[in-house]
Amino acid sequence: MLLVLQMSGSVLYSGITFFFLTLASAMAFLIAPFANYVTYKGGLIGSELLKSLLLVTIPLFYFTIGLNVFYVMMLLLIVALISQFSYPIESTIMPIIVGKENIVKANSYMQTIREGMSIVFVAGAGILVVVIGPVQAILITAICHLLSSLTYVFFTFQQESAPTEKQSINLLVQTYKIDLRAGIDYMKESLIPKMIVSIVFINFAMGVMIPNMPAFALIKGNGNEALYGFYLASLSLGIMIGALLAPRIKQYGFGMLTIVSFSFTGFLWMGAAVLPAIPSILFFCIGAISIGIINILMFSSIQQQVESAFIGRVLTVLTSAASIGMPFGSLVGGFIGESFTAIVPVFLCGIAMIIFSVSWLSNTLLRKLPKIDEVKLFPARDVDESIQYEKSV
Template sequence: MYDKAVSAWLECIAGEAHWSPLGNYTKYKNGLVYSNLIKAILLVTIPVLHYTIGINVWYVISMLFITALFTQFTYPIESTILPIIVGQDNIIEANSYLQTIREAMDIAFLALAGIIITFVGTIPAISITAICILLVSISYAFFNFDQPSVNKEKSSSIKADSRVYFLDLKAGFNYIKDSLIPKMIFSIIFINIAMVIMTTNLPAFSLMKSNGVEAAYGFYLASMSIGIMIGTIITPRLKQINFGKLIIVAFIGSGIMWMGTATLPLIPSTILFSAGAISIGILNLLIFSAIQKQVETAYIGRVVTLITSAPALGMPLGSLIGGFLGETFTPALAVMICSISMIIFSVYWLSSSVLRKLPKIDSVNLFKDKIEA
């Protein structure tokens, strides 16, 4: 039961919706320190109760879900303070290093987590996680950077706080509505739905490709992480290429390679699956770097919220379509549809003169370029 709860926790952490601009209402350093400290305390209660009075699985699920929510709270803060710490000229390189480390740690620690849970159990694994998060909180306490102004207005009710929150989100939308960002968000929503259609069927697809070997699912997940990591590593070397042409070529390549993933045997299928994921690492890094570089500090959290939460709205639709396709036809069809969607994504960028003609990322002006159909 605990294993299922931990799996649910990982799904929550993997979610794309974030809580900013809640982070705008606290000092960024305090938000990072105290949110991680709270997560550590919440996790510690699980082994403490387990070894004393006993614990219910629903309590475990609740605590893991709450800690996952706090993770979503800190992400926009991290995105906001990165330009402050590294400077505008180093954003792409800094994002590349951070994302590379994240992907590498995902690969290493997911494997390590499996080993720990197998040999020492789930509860000790949660205890180790709590200790690691506590160390993160202590590390953030030593951070030193200029703190942007914080919204210190106080309100008298939860209703008033909620109204202010949604007004802040609306202000973030108004800030970007005449920029290139909405066009990019539309593209990302489309790709996200296609990715969910595929990933919904990925467990069944991996079983089909491997003739029932469950470990194949892990191979596909690892190959995707490796592909994204490669994309983040090479992106700083590609930033001199025109952004529009780079994305068009990269996603056409991904579409073709994922067609091979759908049709070829297991080993070449996983290799092409990894190669196709490289474009995702490139797109994520360049778009977020451009936003961090050009959006005013006060609005970064709000824009990050919009650009990550909007695609998440398409996840239920993607899951529904993916489930229907996998049940009615074959899981390979879902992978093929995702590959075709990558090519359609490229055609959309190719058909838009604004997106097609985007210069190298350092020269892209998200807010002053004339937006044409």
């Protein structure tokens, strides 16, 4: 996004770029079911290798025939779509490896490692961009995806059902439709659809803010590009702290925990919008803690309560529905940032967090949700019914 901002000089183009990136999440329900037709190992190796090959074309074209901003935007959309293919595979593998009884701790540890490395590498990338430029930094990203694909070669994953070796196109499409429908049916009569409206709203607000972060960081840092990396690192630090706290505070009621934490986030991000750089980064970091907490608890609850054969499909449908607000928020955020200043969208996102908390507070069902281990997200199915349902699919 910083590269697009530099090439176009427009916050609006950054908003359009983020629209493409988040549109991929909204389209996940069309892509992710195809992950059922490959082996876990093959799917992960192939997706990482393909992302590496695509990203390396950015520095290649930049140093040869020239780089077009629209090419960068479309390429990032394709890379994001590939990530939607590998995401359900990663989600399915975790409970298989650690067991469902350990999934909250495992997700917390993984999120801590992921965000901890992001703090170091993203902050370092902010400095690296100043020294060598964003195009060269993207080359490093392409190399990392290549190394990731090579690393997966050494893994062996237990797979409950191997994909069919050969299928006709018609049979493949029919099976795909059945898998997609299975994920939707599995969520019927559950609590998740009742939460989706609120999640769409909060994602819309995040979409308004995030594409403005490169320009926002330049304003706060008086043109210093490194500050963008520091803001991203502070976001990762906050999420990491939230991931560390999640197993320790999961005994509190999920409803009130969500209400209180996101209301604090709202006030903190409003402060981050108007304060100078150092306190702004601090407030931005603390405000992100709630995101880490709620993400871990909600994600772990789904992994605990859904049969492994359905985890990928349920998460795909849920993610697609929840993500629909973010692409449109990014377009609105681009227009707001272009028309006024990048500070305004960040402030508006803080207000939206408070509105989100108030909406949960006014809803009796959401407000009184018990601790996450006692929240029944999906209807209970006895073992025989689950086996019969899975065979029919």
